[in-house]
Amino acid sequence: MLDLLQNLGRRGLGVFERLGRASLLLVQILAGLHTLLPRPRLVIQQVFSVGVLSLVIIVVSGTFVGMVLGLQGYNTLVDFGAEESLGVVVALSLVRELGPVVTALLFAGRAGSALTAEIGLMKATEQLSALEMMAVDPVRRVLAPRFVAGFLSMPLLAAIFSAVGVLGGYFVGVGLLGVDEGAYWSQMQDKVDLYDDVYNGVIKSLAFGWVATWIAVFEGHDAVPTSEGVSRATTRTVVYTSLAVLGLDFVLTALMFGD
Amino acid sequence: MAPQRDNDEPLVTIRDLTFRRDGRVIFDGIDLDIRRGRVTAIMGPSGTGKTTLLRLIGGQLRPERGSIRFAGEEITRAGRGRLYELRKRMGMLFQNGALLTDMNVYDNVAFPLREHTDLPEPMIRDLVLMKLEAVGLRGARRLMPSQLSGGMARRVALARAIALDPDMILYDEPFTGQDPISMGVLVRLIRTLNESLGLTSVLVSHDIAEAASISDYIYLLAGGRVVAQGTADQLYESDSQWAQQFLQGLPDGPVPFHYPAPDYAGDLLAGDEDREAAA
Amino acid sequence: MMSTRTTEIWVGVFVAAGLAALFMLAMKVSNLSALDEEDGFTIEARFEDASGLKVRSPVTMAGVRIGRVVAIEFDKQSLQAVVRMRIDRRYDTLPADSSASIYTAGLLGEKYVGLEPGAGADECEEAALEAELEGREPEPCEGGARVLRDGARIKITQGSLVLEKLIARFVSQFLESGGKKEAAQ
Ligand SMILES: Nc1ncnc2c1ncn2[C@@H]1O[C@H](COP(=O)(O)OP(=O)(O)O)[C@@H](O)[C@H]1O
Ligand SMILES: [Mg+2]
Numbered sequence: 134m135l136d137l138l139q140n141l142g143r144r145g146l147g148v149f150e151r152l153g154r155a156s157l158l159l160v161q162i163l164a165g166l167h168t169l170l171p172r173p174r175l176v177i178q179q180v181f182s183v184g185v186l187s188l189v190i191i192v193v194s195g196t197f198v199g200m201v202l203g204l205q206g207y208n209t210l211v212d213f214g215a216e217e218s219l220g221v222v223v224a225l226s227l228v229r230e231l232g233p234v235v236t237a238l239l240f241a242g243r244a245g246s247a248l249t250a251e252i253g254l255m256k257a258t259e260q261l262s263a264l265e266m267m268a269v270d271p272v273r274r275v276l277a278p279r280f281v282a283g284f285l286s287m288p289l290l291a292a293i294f295s296a297v298g299v300l301g302g303y304f305v306g307v308g309l310l311g312v313d314e315g316a317y318w319s320q321m322q323d324k325v326d327l328y329d330d331v332y333n334g335v336i337k338s339l340a341f342g343w344v345a346t347w348i349a350v351f352e353g354h355d356a357v358p359t360s361e362g363v364s365r366a367t368t369r370t371v372v373y374t375s376l377a378v379l380g381l382d383f384v385l386t387a388l389m390f391g392d
Numbered sequence: 393m394a395p396q397r398d399n400d401e402p403l404v405t406i407r408d409l410t411f412r413r414d415g416r417v418i419f420d421g422i423d424l425d426i427r428r429g430r431v432t433a434i435m436g437p438s439g440t441g442k443t444t445l446l447r448l449i450g451g452q453l454r455p456e457r458g459s460i461r462f463a464g465e466e467i468t469r470a471g472r473g474r475l476y477e478l479r480k481r482m483g484m485l486f487q488n489g490a491l492l493t494d495m496n497v498y499d500n501v502a503f504p505l506r507e508h509t510d511l512p513e514p515m516i517r518d519l520v521l522m523k524l525e526a527v528g529l530r531g532a533r534r535l536m537p538s539q540l541s542g543g544m545a546r547r548v549a550l551a552r553a554i555a556l557d558p559d560m561i562l563y564d565e566p567f568t569g570q571d572p573i574s575m576g577v578l579v580r581l582i583r584t585l586n587e588s589l590g591l592t593s594v595l596v597s598h599d600i601a602e603a604a605s606i607s608d609y610i611y612l613l614a615g616g617r618v619v620a621q622g623t624a625d626q627l628y629e630s631d632s633q634w635a636q637q638f639l640q641g642l643p644d645g646p647v648p649f650h651y652p653a654p655d656y657a658g659d660l661l662a663g664d665e666d667r668e669a670a671a
Numbered sequence: 672m673m674s675t676r677t678t679e680i681w682v683g684v685f686v687a688a689g690l691a692a693l694f695m696l697a698m699k700v701s702n703l704s705a706l707d708e709e710d711g712f713t714i715e716a717r718f719e720d721a722s723g724l725k726v727r728s729p730v731t732m733a734g735v736r737i738g739r740v741v742a743i744e745f746d747k748q749s750l751q752a753v754v755r756m757r758i759d760r761r762y763d764t765l766p767a768d769s770s771a772s773i774y775t776a777g778l779l780g781e782k783y784v785g786l787e788p789g790a791g792a793d794e795c796e797e798a799a800l801e802a803e804l805e806g807r808e809p810e811p812c813e814g815g816a817r818v819l820r821d822g823a824r825i826k827i828t829q830g831s832l833v834l835e836k837l838i839a840r841f842v843s844q845f846l847e848s849g850g851k852k853e854a855a856q
Contacts, residue, residue: 184682259487263486263492266450267504268476268507293688296696318699326701329727330701331696
């Protein structure tokens with residue numbers, strides 16, 4: 134029993150220690166951001182690997198999620214004779230929730246894990262140490278551009294996800310199931326609010342981008358510098374990011390949409 | 393400006409250096425001098441802390457006690473900015489080269505120049521080709537690090553380490569895992585670069601013959617202390633048991649064959665604790 | 672290894688696509704293009720019952736959205752709900768004697784405020800008369816009709832119809848009339 138408590142205590146302390154180190158790293162990254170201003174190329178390079186390379190999975194998933202929403206929404210709404218509202222259902226689900234959340238989850242799997250693995254391997258192969266010995270701060274040169282790129286890419290990816298999702302829902306609802314085209318768009322425009330829904334969705338995805346990249350970058354930087362350590366860190370990135378995104382989504386939804 | 397120093401004054405002076413890792417003593421008050429213009433070898437069994445020593449000299453780690461002076465400046469108390477300035481005057485060659493894997497050979501060598509100078513690209517190109525020529529890899533400049541053999545990667549890393557014309561280069565086990573030919577190439581490179589560029593070299597190695605053949609002075613580390621020092625000849629002739637065990641590769645001696653363990657017979661009879669621990 | 676130029680072009684395409692998606696969400700999916708309330712004007716109406724109405728609920732006239740609710744407060748003197756609405760600047764010619772009612776969109780939909788225009792024509796005279804009765808100077812009138820301006824108050828209102836109250840009223844009426852019939856027999 135005492136052992137159990139001791140174990141629990143140690144784990145608890147470990148969690149706090151990691152949180153502390155992660156916060157410290159974040160502070161260092163933020164303090165180094167100004168060094169990126171004269172060198173936008175560093176960020177552009179990372180937007181490529183984080184954003185552009187995630188485009189395919191985001192577009193494909195967004196389309197399918199939109200199509201499923203169109204189908205399910207139609208089947209539910211048609212019972213009430215309210216299939217004209219399909220556009221509202223599809224757009225609200227995407228813009229408020231699925232766009233930001235699913236994008237963040239896919240981001241964790243596609244870009245976050247890659248970030249962690251890359252940074253972890255750089256540590257394991259002493260590239261980070263080598264940078265330090267060359268008088269180049271790895272936090273500024275390696276971590277900061279990746280953090281900025283992830284933070285900026287996420288809302289763009291989420292917007293693309295939602296947009297193609299709305300088109301996917303349109304394709305199924307209007308194209309296949311015969312919902313009136315005018316009703317699909319006009320009901321949507323009538324009920325989806327720029328501030329309440331679109332703007333809050335963007336805020337959400339900025340928050341997710343922040344958290345997801347922070348976790349990915351920290352796990353990579355904190356990885357045990359062996360192949361096993363890097364693989365564990367990669368797994369942790371995906372698990373922690375997913376949990377953090379879902380938890381944060383609940384909090385943000387309660388704050389934004391709760392009355 | 394620091395006063396003109398006698399050329400005999402060491403570039404690096406280490407005094408009473410004590411360092412612990414996870415409560416385990418790695419260095420227990422060692423003294424060590426790196427003389428200017430010389431090749432100084434630091435040898436010792438694996439895990440004695442040779443890499444750690446290089447990191448301490450580079451200021452990546454802070455010692456618990458003692459002083460490390462580089463060109464008259466105390467590394468252990470240097471602030472971050474000062475440390476970065478000092479590091480520009482040191483090159484370090486990591487065990488496996490530690491080339492940046494996302495850029496090719498040319499960009500790797502150009503990296504420190506681009507980070508630390510505002511030189512125009514044509515001048516950087518000249519410098520890079522010059523450094524690559526010095527290590528014989530001018531023709532490999534378009535290759536990516538993954539396309540290089542281990543020996544080539546180290547030579548590229550060497551070109552990168554000398555890109556900023558440092559005062560001193562730290563080599564971490566440059567010969568490990570090399571075939572005899574590339575080992576020979578590296579041995580000659582280290583010596584000739586030291587002469588032609590007027591460098592000071594610190595060579596961590598446990599390849600006795602190679603290290604002995606190019607170093608002017610050798611420190612032998614074991615158990616957190618300097619157990620023997622001198623020129624190669626002095627060490628071969630010394631009656632230090634440490635030196636003899638290490639130089640001749642004897643399995644047992646002052647460095648025990650066995651990791652510290654309880655009495656063998658007692659251990660066998662003690663029974664089940666490992667199984668319990670495993671359960 | 673991709674050349675820097677190709678990378679940069681791709682990043683440009685990506686950013687453009689992202690911004691286009693955001694633009695589409697703003698223009699096509701939501702209603703940015705529809706209303707310009709930021710620099711509109713505010714009017715006020717008092718209701719006996721504003722239940723179900725929320726901040727940001729729509730305000731319509733003739734079925735067209737012209738603004739939205741920006742504040743709902745309780746006035747402790749009149750014991751009424753004070754609803755403030757922000758109206759698009761383009762609609763600054765609504766007759767001052769318009770009335771406001773709280774309706775429900777569809778059977779179970781959300782509440783909204785519907786405005787109906789009043790007579791409006793002999794507004795000026797009416798206003799002058801009213802002012803005279805209240806013993807103050809009549810307000811200046813332009814174009815023969817008074818319009819709703821910033822800070823104006825709508826006087827004729829009809830609050831939310833709460834389902835329970837309706838049913839209760841219906842039941843009591845039914846019972847009453849039933850009782851009369853019985854008595855007649
Ligand atoms: N990051 C670290 N954390 C904890 N202990 C370490 C770390 N790096 C090295 N050590 C320990 O320090 C000792 C010295 O390591 P090192 O300097 O790499 O030895 P060498 O280079 O002589 O083989 C080793 O026993 C090693 O286990
Ligand atoms: Mg080592």
